[in-house]
Structure formats: C-alpha cells, structure tokens
Amino acid sequence: MALRHVPRPLRSQDIRLVGPLARPTCRQGHRSMGTATATAETESSVLPSTAVSVGDSPASVAFKIMSGLILCRQPIVTPELTPFERAYYNYQSELQKRLMWTFPRWFYYPEGTLAERQFSAVQPVVDGKDRAEFEKPDIVFNRDRRSKQEVVLPERDVERETEESAKIYAKIEPRSRITEADTKDDFRSLERKLDRTLYLLVKKDRRENAWKFPAAEVLDGETLTGTAARLLLETGGPNMNTWLVSNTPAAYHRYDYKPEDNEKYEGAKIFYLKSRIFAGTFIPQKGSGIVDYAWLTKDEIQHYVHRGYWASMANALSRQ
C-alpha cells in the first residue's frame, strides 16, 4: 500500500517535465513567471515547493490567477440571547436590585419641595408585613432591608412642565430587531438579519455552479488589491462605501477547467480578499455578466453554492 503522505521517489520522467522551464516562452512579463511555477508544481508533486517558488522561471501559462472579493456587512445588532442567557441575566439583575443601596430620596426630592410631596404620595407602603418571616421588619428610609426596593417615579406634572423638562420625559421607543426585509425574505436587502454577517454572492449566467463570490482575472501589472477594487466598480457600481480589511488573501480556491472549455488555461486560482461594506447598495452593472445577487448568511450560502466551493470557502466565513 502506498503511503499517501510521503512523496514518491523522484523518477527520470519527473525530471524531464522540468525541461520546459529551461526554455522560456515569455509572453507577459512577471505574471507568466508566477504561473509557470504553478505548472511545474501541478505536474510533479514530488518537487518541493521551495524550488518552485523562486518564481523566476517562465513557462506556458496554465492557471488563470484571479482576485476574488468576500464583501460582508457586519452585524448591526447584538446576537440573539438564548433562553438560558436571558434567564441568567434576569437572575443577576434581580440579585443586584436586592443588594442595591436605598434610594436617597432626600437628595433628589428635597424635603419641603412640591416634588417631594408628589414623590412620597406615589411610593408604595412599606411595612414589612408582605414577608412571612420570624424576624421583625427592618425598615430604614422607607425600605425593607431584607428585599429589593421599589421606587415609583411620579407622573409628569404637565402644568409645571417647561420645554427642557419635557425633553427629559420624551419616550425612547426602541426599534424592532426584525425588519421589513426579514418578514418579506428580501435576499437583496442589506437590512435583513441584523444580528448576522451578510456576505455578497453573485450569480453568473451559467447552468451549474452559478452562485459564487465575485472574482476577476488579475491583469498585467495589477496587484490583488487593485483587481479587487476594479472588480467592485465593474460589478457593483461606485455607490458603495467599502473598506478592504487587508491586502492579504483570506481564502483560496482552485478549480480545473474542462479541456474543451478553455484551451489557454488549465484552471483558475482565485485568491479572495476580505472587505466590508458600511453604506450604499450593490447594483449589478451591465457587461459584468451578473444575472442576480444576494446578501446571505453563512448557513444560507451553503445551500446556494456547490459542495467543492463550500468546502473551500466555509472556514473563511464567520458564523455569527
């Protein structure tokens, strides 16, 4: 049985394959050098990568180098609490209320003021008789020291209200965490699933393996970053406020072309860069070949994308 993790010994045929490197067929400057090393690497897995990675030996171009984009919208809202978390936080807040110091009413509602009179009128009666215990009630400053205190704030005195005091009483109505886009299941909206990260997926005009992260070929003299910026403009338009997290690729995917599809290249190597969108909309541009697009969470992407691609990309994405 052949041991798969140990490279097989070097044979004379393998050395012969290195031959084309000696005679350069330089077509496009530095980039062909890069792809040539890839050729050598794929044809003979025996050669150590260090020998190949020198990158100064040009040969026929075999792999198309592409720069891809993992564009994501960060969560706008905190993660959903599980029932246990909710119960625990409730327990902790009740403990804190029990241990809280008595409300210093003499400071906030000074004796002799009208406010104090209104405040006192509204407070619940504390006589300690609601607790069935053998100790006598321990009430200090209108608070039973054995339990939490309930402070009732008096209602607005509308007659005496000024503009400034009205501002204090202005009600804060929190917005809902579930938006319209959630109820309608609008996959093109960026307001959907506010507690999750949304990733941009584009659909190309293809029968199978249509849904992918956007990608474009790295042209002559371009860097990965430059290609990504160009890609963003060409596919989605200029109306997006994005930020590239790093020049370093976050994911790598390689796929081989069928021999009848493409004569020039054997396959493609895509290096994905991570980017974040802070404002704007993705509008598919004409001539980009994009038929449809969607902003999806990680688990949703799994159902849109084919298995090999998912295996490549899954670990680069965030679950939350």
Added chain:
Amino acid sequence: MIVAQGFFRHILRPRTPSIFANSSGFGDASSAFAPSTTVPQTTIDVKNCTGTLMFTRGKRSRGGGETQQKQKMVNMLSLISPRRKQPRRIKLSYEDLLRHRTVHRAWQLVVRTKRQERRLELQKQYFKMKHACDELRKTSQILYQSAMEKPSPIRFPMEYRIPTVTPPRRIWNATWKPPAEEKKRKTL
C-alpha cells in the same frame, strides 16, 4: 475619602441617641474605616459652631452662607456613605446555595463553550488565510510581496460601528454616493 473619615462619624449621627451601638447591623461603613491619624486641612470644624447646631443629611439650613455650604456638603457626602442605605446581607439556605452554585456553574460552562467555539473559528480562519498565502507564494512572488504589505499602524474607517441592542432609526444608508473629488490645486 480621607476627608470624610473623621467627618462622617461626627456629623452623620442621628439626632436621638440610640441604645444599640450599631443600628444598621451589617456594613456600617463609617466604623469600617480606620481612624485617621493625620488631620486633613480641609475638614470642617464643627466643634466651633455655637449653640446646639448639628448637621444631619437632607436638611436645609436657615443660617447664612457658611452653614448652608456645610449642609450642602453633608448632603452630598451622605450619598457616598453606605450608612443606613445598605440592605441586609444575603444569607442563603443550603438548598438555595446549591441552586445558586448550579446556575453559576452552568453559566461558566456556557461561557467556556462560547469561548472555545470562537477560538476554533478564528483558528480555522487563520489557517485558511495561511493556506491562501502559501499558495500565493508558490504562484507569484510579486503578487505575494504586494499582498504582504501591511499598513502601520492599521487604520480603521470612521464608519466602523459597534453592534447595538436595537437598530438605529435609519438602519442602512442605501443612497450613499462617493464624495465628489476635490479639484486639484493649481501650483504657483
């Protein structure tokens, strides 16, 4: 609060003398303080007050500016003192203690699981990145070098937002447009 130590004991005593030495039971913070040996310079010397003048919290003094100021200070300082504001110490029965401990341990477990999951996810992301960089190095040296350039220090954009419990009024700015480029200045 060195100023307050000797100050509290003298000032914040109730008007009627109490038979019990410690009426508040647990947590009489004024007695917990060690007696100060040094005399701070900004103490208010109450002994010099004439007559039966005594300062109690929450009162309004009818006297002149100085006594009014002192009264105000007493009111403010009484907020910081736990005197007569601290509730009873929680004493759990054995069963209650068990319940509390179980809840605490369950929470610790949940937190640990979350931490481990996050660590694993970050690890996967890192190795994915490393694999991508290794492949890039094999593929193209020049692209690799440009990919390895890192801004120092790393700058985050102004629009970077931390998630809140509830969303803002305008959840997403869909009509964002890039700012118009400034005209180039003419060189003299």
